Amino acid sequence: MNTQRNGTRDLFQFYPTPPDLARRVWSKLNNKHPDRVLEPSAGKGHLLKGMHERRHSFGTQPYAHVECCEIDVRHHSELRELGVKIVGHDFLAMQSGACYSAIVGNPPFHNGEKHVLKAWDLLWDGEVVMIINAETVRKPLSAERKRLVKLIADFGDVEFVEGAFEVDDAERRTPVDVAIVHLVKKAEVGSFVTMDLLRGLQRDTVSNEELGHGYAEPRQVALPANEIENRVLIFNAAVISARAAIFAEAQASAYAGMLGESIGPRSPGQSDRVVAPRVELIREALGKAYGDLKGRAWASVVRSADVTSRLSSQAQKRVESEFKLIAELEFTVENIYSFLIGICEQQGKIQIDMLCDTFDRITRYHSDNVAYYRGWRSNDKHYRSIGRRIRYTRFIIPGFPADTWNSSAPWEMQSLLADFDKGFALLAGDTAPALSLVSACNSCWTELKHGARVESSYFDIRYYPGMGTIHFFPRDKKLIDRLNRVVGRHRGWLPAENLKLESAGFWDQYEKAEKLDKEIRKAVAKSGVRSYDDPFRSIDNESWDGHEQACERIDQAMKEVHEANGIHVEFRLASEQSKGACAVTQHQLPLLAAA
Structure with missing residues (x-):
């Protein structure tokens, strides 16, 4: 694809291979179905598409056997959409290429000979086909160009093409004449040996020790x-x-x-050759x-x-x-x-996603773990979002049954506890908890199975093997509050820290969400909710047809309960600020940066 750097300004120049020239390049290969191909300057895949047009492909993934290098990372997404595997940026820095059966490319015109020679040196057995500036071959003034001309004479051929980049379908035109260089390299697997007939025959006395003489354990490399x-x-x-x-x-x-x-007995038709x-x-x-x-x-x-x-x-x-x-x-x-x-x-995004995983694991499977509040703004469909909060007092995670004779906690249970250890250590700003849930569980497994309440750094836990439920009792309310606020801001239920709402009523209903939860659920039930139509079960599923109606019913119930308790929620901002600022950033989460 002829992508190159400008030496002084570090700019990329991009000359897509015209379709006819691409087809001519692929037609040069003697092996019409190469098993593994490398394209050293792939660009956006224009040269590769010439291979596809000539049906040098396999099944439904025409480029599954193609790997490439491309120095301009802006083109990588388009190459991956073609199904091409990207194995490097700078082809000239590659160290190994013996696994390829063909290296085919359109390298930068200013150093095309370097790419052809590099391809020849990398290959062990296969073909090289490359488009280069015709002057590179016509005027071999450097040692590299002279070596290239000698390789062409000994192992291949060259075809000169005039005006190849001046045709109508060339995306970017240039008057440069090109040469299509084709080289074939054959591997030498072994050579025949000659030997004289031996006289004075004697028994071979070579031992294993003698064969292994000179071998030593590899020493550590002297490294910088x-x-x-x-x-x-x-x-x-x-x-x-x-x-x-x-x-x-x-x-x-x-x-x-x-x-x-x-020499030795063997079954008929059997050979040890x-x-x-x-x-x-x-x-x-x-x-x-x-x-x-x-x-x-x-x-x-x-x-x-x-x-x-x-x-x-x-x-x-x-x-x-x-x-x-x-x-x-x-x-x-x-x-x-x-x-x-x-x-x-990506560290900030990775941490936010991790905390959302922890939040969802707690809220997804047990509705009693959650208290609800009115989100601070409407969503894209113009109805108010419903925020969720994990309860401060206790939450329950089901799905971990175990028999009384089990000598240790189920693997799934230990995996969950390990995830909680990592998530809440992040919230606490710790590298790891001083006493992890996993170690507390393993060291007190017998006591846990018999109903004991076991302590760890962030939670006390109680386990019910028959029901398969774990009850978590937070030791520090602040950690649960941090998790609720981080996830709430990220999902748009809460305003970002730099956004100030006009009244304190919003935060009043947020703080009292757990206290008012029973009243809110009763108010929702009064609207004629049936067991199969519970809106609290559907608000997490935004793709469900009834999601909008569920949010509206819960929001109306919350409004009634808030007014009955003297809470008046205002959603207007105290000053004109961009709504886009609601997104969580790492600067708004010093606890993540500290972690």
Whole structure:
């Protein structure tokens, strides 16, 4: 796609490959169905679409076997929509490419020869097809250009195309003539050996010890102080070792095959002859080994950066799902820093999502855990939102039955307690609770099963094995209040801290929500609510047809109860301020930053 940097102003130049030129490029391949393709400068995928038009595709995912590099991150989303895997930014910084059977691209005109030579050096067995400036081949004035011309003469061919970027369907025109360079590289799996017939035959006395002579346990690499550079060096060393091991095994198989079969009894039709592996199998093994090492390397970054150790299980799943995309990138210092910067930039959102998970886990399955209040503004459909608050006194989480003979808490129960430990430690500004729910549960499991009330840093808990319910008694009302306010602001039920309402009536009804809850539920019941039509069961489901009516019925009941108790709620702002400020930011949540 010919994306390049301007050396002084660091600008990108983008020349999409015209459709006809793209088709001509793909037609150059001898292997019409390459099993794994790399596009080094993918842009928005214009060159790849030429491959699709010639039906170099498999099944319903035409680009499933294509990987690419693209230095302009603004194009990454469009490439992923095509189904292309992005494995790096700068192709010239790649360290491994032996797993590819074809490298096809339209690199920047100013250094096209560097891209072709890099592709040739990366490949082990396969084809290179690239669009470059015709002058690169016609005027080989540098050592790199001379090497390229020699490679073309020895291993390929070149086709010159005039006016390729001046056609009607070129998105961006340029008068540069181009050359389509095609190179074919064949692997040498093994070579034949010659040997003289031996005289004075004697028994082979080579022992295992002699065969293993010279091997020692790998020593730790001498590494610089920078942790990220250390990991990249270790990864590159692992890739080189894995590549050498696969090549050595392939050659050993080739030589063993030349020796033929061993002597010994075997079933009819059975053979122990070793067959040298095909190039495709070796390439597949290289790709698998490289992918495994890269996955391990990226996982080590996540663990060492302590990204997920303090996240709830749902928050970890969200990070891991995004991590899969990051792990497809090349493991370089630049990419690691970019990943860590992205994690830092997303930290506030990750924490908010985690606290919302904790809030939903408490409020979703037991209606008695919740008290309701009138939201501070109407939603997009112009009816007032209904806010929810977790009760200060006690809440109940069902779904954890256990037999009396169980020697430890169910795994699901321990997972929930671990999530609560992390969520409320975040609210408290602690790295971890001094006495976690998990450790309290495990150390007092026998007592818990028999109805004892057990203490932890943030809660006392009581467990009923037969019913499978856990009763939580908050030890610090402030933590529950923080959670209620964080989630309330994030979901638009409460105004942001910098927004001041005209009267105190709104906050009066918020503070008394738990006290007035029974009256509000009675007022709702008077409106003729049936068991299957309970509005409190439907307000969390905004896609339900009756959601709007449920909110209106609850809001009307709340209004009546508030007026009966002398509470007059005003929703007007004290000053003209943007409604957009209702969103929670990390600056409005110092407790998250402190955590």
